[in-house]
Amino acid sequence: MHTLEQLERGELAGTTRLDLCADLDELPDAVFGLADTLEVLNLTGNRLSSLPADLSRLHKLRILFCSENRFTRLPDVLGDCPQLEMVGFKANRIRQVDATALPAPLRWLILTDNAIEALPEALGERPRLQKLMLAGNALTGLPASLADAQQLELLRIAANRLERLPGWLADMPRLAWLAFAGNPFSDAAEARVLAEHPLPLIDRRQIDVGPVLGQGASGIIHRANWRRPDAPTRLMAVKLFKGEVTSDGLPHSEMAACIAAGRHPHLIGVAGPLAEQPQARPGLLMELVDPAFQPLAAPPSLASCTRDVYAEDSCFSAEQTRRIATAAASVARHLHALGILHGDLYAHNLLVDPAAQCLLSDFGAASFFTLGSTQGLALQRLEARAFGCLLEELLQRTTSPPQSLTALAAACQDGTPVTRPDFNEILAVLERA
């Protein structure tokens, strides 16, 4: 984080990235002194409601974050910025987004947690658009032009007012990660899945909440002792949800998916939701994961956009790759059979131990669909592409990758979704590999 004083004293000359959080009501003029080098401008957490009309003087600007400010419209000046490819305005009060505000090179747009009812058709006319985060708005529809966004890979539309999922989503050639829970059309499927797979409520008096184990976007995970009257005390983990919308969706949908997912060798076991209590946060009691299990990769970076970031020295044997891929595919098939789309099938959500045992975590983007529906089948093909990307990444780091798996990764990423293999076929290939 930089300070206004550093900026005004000229100490930041030549910088490519500026992070300013200083109760700003307007962009300081001194920022333009960095115009010849500035590529990333992070103004998150100020009180801004507009940007200067001549923002495009920052002619090298590629990435702009203005989350947690007071914008009520996406500033039109963004559309004048010749290199601007990533725009983040999470948690503002935006109602209005005009075509003029969308820069031509737009690749990654974050408008999570605003009050947007409609988006301009021009959104689909940004040919590089790859990642679109719209959860937590008031959208009743999506621009039909998005059907032409050939590069779109990740779409978050959870917690909106959509009455249906657009049919064209099924034909998107590259779409692989989709979250849509918390819309009127999917609420019934969520309620059904949950009703069919209930878990007993856990009495909060039986839980001693211990130290923090970790923190995700939707909540904090603590170690916990579960003291049951008729059984020995068990060491567990409890997730206490924060309650707000995340970039993936709503905490109650995440909880519903965790519960409904049931038991599977490659899922973290869930004991049940904590009984509700006034003023207490919703909570979920689950098995404690051994620290030997670690994420297979880190989440995407600003540069990688939709693809995970692996450690430089990540390297797998063909057998490890086969085991990890089989675990991911079998758990995806299990979820799909229940009417659950994981929506975030990524290496960073796979916890793997040194013996290549594997757990799929993070149901924050999970959504619910009607079993046996055409739409359900399309969604499974969409998740097959996510699996294909994962397998491709594993194979890039595998010594002597089996040819059959290279062909499988390609087939799962076929630009015509209906020709992709389903998860039964995927598992059959993995078994033979």
Ligand SMILES: Nc1ncnc2c1ncn2[C@@H]1O[C@H](COP(=O)(O)OP(=O)(O)OP(=O)(O)O)[C@@H](O)[C@H]1O
């Ligand atoms: N059952 C568990 N046992 C032990 N540690 C856990 C358990 N669940 C989560 N953790 C720890 O808490 C961290 C956050 O977990 P959580 O599932 O909330 O978030 P995430 O999926 O990693 O992140 P995000 O939701 O932001 O994508 C994990 O990285 C892990 O270190």
